[in-house]
Amino acid sequence: MAVDDALNQLGNQVFLTRFDRILAWARKYSLWPLPFGTACCAIEFMAVVGTHYDISRYGWEVVRFSPRQADLLIVAGTVNYKIAPALKKVYEQMLEPKWVIAMGACATSGGFYNNYSVVQGIDRFIPVDVYVPGCPPKPEALIDGIMMIKEMIETGAKRKRDILEEMKKR
């Protein structure tokens, strides 16, 4: 019968889930990264966005240079004290929900620049969710890092930002 057919077809097209899960599903496949590229690591980021590694396969390719349109901040490169206020501002201007990746040794810890001008890790002034090691990290490593962010979104894991807030309240 026609009605049965229609119901059968509907059965293939409808599924039930929780709202936050479907939201997370949508989010994790449509991250809009903002590359804060200050040094050599940014070149490696370009490779990741380029055709060979092509992060658009995962839906992350809409690279935005406006913090208001991005939800993933990728800090790729050496951050010194002169640029630090700008980075902080960029982070603050991003809308919630937002995640941060520190790409490379420099963004993570200052790298080998143990000197007067370089911030010894961006986590001294903005919360970092994923650290990608390497100098520079291989494109696969960065993809792995973004995969971790994806996993965080999927499982609803707390971000560093949330943890810090909690620690403050305690």
Add this chain to the structure above:
Amino acid sequence: MTETKSPVLEAIREKFGEDVIEAGIFRGDEFVVVKRERVIDLLRFLKEDPGMSFEFLMDVTAVDWLGRKTPRFEVVYHLYSFSKNRRLRVKTPVPEEDPRVESATPLWKGANWFEREVYDMFGITFDGHPDLRRILLYDSFVGHPLRKDYPHDKRQPTVPTDEFPDPEKNVRVYIDEWKKRGE
């Protein structure tokens, strides 16, 4: 350092006589050390004399000889002649108590930013410079980091860091959180 005959150095010695402290060739590169009072005269001569024609000022920089030489500083000019395809290095000693040199900006506009950089990094001031401000570091920075007595890891933060606990502790908390994540 061997003194070898060079028409450029000969001409400089002839014209500046006593004011040339040292001149020579080191591994094929000609250099001349001149008294601070005469350095601009020398540069003008090198630029404008048709026999010299060093039209291009490639770089201005400085050296801090703390504990190894007096006077402590040395300002270094690198010149290049397009028409004659040769180079010359001009150096002038600058004492610590009075770190000043006359600016080369009237001769070369390009000296502007070089001298600002030297001022920024070494604290040597250039008399007659049109706009002697820091060029690389931020304005709130105190001191001159390429001076040998500036501690290499003395940092002057520009952003508040107090809401972030000790990074190591931070990471530990974070790892614990990640371990819980799967449960």
